[in-house]
Amino acid sequence: MKMLGSKTLETKRLILHKTEEKDLKELWSILCIDEVNKYYLTTKLNYDWEKEVKWQYKKLENASNSDVFTWTIELKDTNEVIGQISVQARENEPENIRDIGWFLEPTHHKKGYAYEAAVEVLKYMFLEVEIEKIITSSAIINPSSWSLMERLGFEKVDKTIMIKYTFVEEEVENQVYELDKNMFLKELFRKEKLYIQEDIDKDPYMRHISDDLVLNITGESGSGKSTLTKQYKEDENCIIIDTDQVFGKHEPDKYNKELKEYLNSKYETIDLIKDFDIFYKETLDYFKNTNKLIIIDSAQLRYLKDLSLLKGDLIVLRTCINTCYERCINRFKENNKDASYDEIAAFSSRKKGMYSWYHNLNKFLDRVDIIDY
Numbered sequence: 001m002k003m004l005g006s007k008t009l010e011t012k013r014l015i016l017h018k019t020e021e022k023d024l025k026e027l028w029s030i031l032c033i034d035e036v037n038k039y040y041l042t043t044k045l046n047y048d049w050e051k052e053v054k055w056q057y058k059k060l061e062n063a064s065n066s067d068v069f070t071w072t073i074e075l076k077d078t079n080e081v082i083g084q085i086s087v088q089a090r091e092n093e094p095e096n097i098r099d100i101g102w103f104l105e106p107t108h109h110k111k112g113y114a115y116e117a118a119v120e121v122l123k124y125m126f127l128e129v130e131i132e133k134i135i136t137s138s139a140i141i142n143p144s145s146w147s148l149m150e151r152l153g154f155e156k157v158d159k160t161i162m163i164k165y166t167f168v169e170e171e172v173e174n175q176v177y178e179l180d181k182n183m184f185l186k187e188l189f190r191k192e193k194l195y196i197q198e199d200i201d202k203d204p205y206m207r208h209i210s211d212d213l214v215l216n217i218t219g220e221s222g223s224g225k226s227t228l229t230k231q232y233k234e235d236e237n238c239i240i241i242d243t244d245q246v247f248g249k250h251e252p253d254k255y256n257k258e259l260k261e262y263l264n265s266k267y268e269t270i271d272l273i274k275d276f277d278i279f280y281k282e283t284l285d286y287f288k289n290t291n292k293l294i295i296i297d298s299a300q301l302r303y304l305k306d307l308s309l310l311k312g313d314l315i316v317l318r319t320c321i322n323t324c325y326e327r328c329i330n331r332f333k334e335n336n337k338d339a340s341y342d343e344i345a346a347f348s349s350r351k352k353g354m355y356s357w358y359h360n361l362n363k364f365l366d367r368v369d370i371i372d373y
Contacts, residue, residue: 084103088100100122115148119152131181206316255287276301276305328354
């Protein structure tokens with residue numbers, strides 16, 4: 001293990017730097033928030049800064065040591081301090097086995113910042129500092145914490161411990177998690193190869209699932225789904241089902257109209273996202289006796305909950321999100337030549353949602369990639 005200290009790290013949206021004197025009061029103010037300290041603090045905290053400051057400075061002295069790893073998390077765009085992440089030594093464990101912990105200001109929860117910071121710190125600790133393992137724990141009644149650990153690749157061990165948190169009366173049961181270097185690097189490599197990114201085009205992900213005459217094509221708006229399905233349009237042995245036609249306002253073609261009328265006759269309402277499993281199963285059942293290749297062109301395939309329903313072959317278009325966004329804007333301008341600047345700006349603003357939506361498609365890729373059909 002190399003004692004390299006808290007080297008400055010950067011991600012796409014964050015800067016992680018060694019905690020400094022100028023950060024202390026902001027970090028303390030975040031720790032004073034009940035939502036933050038409830039399942040984090042196990043030591044004394046004064047809500048009076050004048051009483052707390054000595055303790056904070058004592059911690060700062062330790063943070064400057066090369067065997068201590070403590071980072072302040074800042075937003076790259078604004079330099080706002082939003083939290084802290086640290087990797088600590090563990091009692092009665094070798095120095096190359098560590099613990100990890102983090103906290104964020106609550107308005108920055110559920111934005112992926114904790115995951116982004118943790119991945120960068122884990123890469124640094126495993127690849128540069130060369131630790132071998134991280135053992136940590138999370139309160140079982142705090143799902144936002146342990147679900148993040150599982151996303152990072154941590155695995156549950158057959159052990160729980162009881163922890164007395166400063167501001168919780170009773171001891172709280174914690175699940176113990178472990179992540180070793182090989183586990184982390186294997187998962188990181190798989191995801192970096194697998195995932196759709198904002199600025200890098202990748203070849204389509206293709207998976208043979210069963211011998212059924214079904215071809216599933218999915219991807220973000222603007223990824224090229226329609227271009228891919230065009231090659232099948234004149235083939236009499238193919239049925240192309242486009243969810244934009246089945247659920248959209250425009251007049252659908254022959255097969256999409258048939259399916260739309262069938263679904264409307266059978267269901268009072270059917271929601272494309274909430275009821276995608278129903279839509280998918282009904283589509284395959286409706287056309288199963290045609291002996292034709294059923295092509296399902298749908299950005300919403302990611303919402304399929306029961307993956308055992310998935311049949312045939314799967315193609316996920318992994319066009320980078322920047323390209324998808326530009327294509328959508330250009331397509332809107334082409335189809336709406338008289339659109340005003342405000343109308344184009346409003347459409348562009350709505351389409352920026354794809355910069356958060358595509359993470360759901362990556363989760364779908366994750367689910368499909370690890371299943372042994």
